[in-house]
Amino acid sequence: MEDNTMDLQNTDLQGGTLQISTEVLAKIARCAALEIEGVAGVSCGKQNKKLSNLLEASSIQTPVAVEMRDGTATITLHLMMRFGARIPSVAEKVQENVKNAVQNMTNVTVSRVNLVIAGLADADAEQQ
Structure with a gap:
């Protein structure tokens, strides 16, 4: 059974703990990747939008x-x-931006950012 939260020990918080879901980390990573010129989308591959969703x-x-x-x-x-x-x-830019965004926003150390190039968007294709 996978635990989707992580307990962060933060001395700046008094009287409690902070838990950040891995889903939040994934959302930050996705947004950071999309900020980089040359990235058309974050997707598992060429599917239509309904199937992808x-x-x-x-x-x-x-x-x-x-x-x-x-x-x-x-x-x-x-x-x-x-x-x-x-x-x-x-x-390289995606890896750096994702690592910096996650670490700066959450104080979670990112050891690796692995990328899988799942497809190539046509020059005229709309952004996913």
Whole structure:
């Protein structure tokens, strides 16, 4: 049984604890990835939007996965890249932005940001 919350010890809080769901960490990671030029979307691959939303809702394969181990997070994102983007360069920027965003917003240490390039969006395709 997977625990979807993490207890954070924060000395700035008096009289209580802070728990942040891994779903919140995943949402931060998704938003941070989408801020990078060259990323067309965070998705498991080329599906139509209805199928993609159904898969995400049923958790068959989620586009963002967060694994907590020994107080640190490993984040895996499935990305759709824009046609013409230099994938290695964009990937480095995504990794850095995701790691910084999660750590700055939550104080959770991110040990790794793994990326899976799940597809390539056409130059004319709308952003997912």
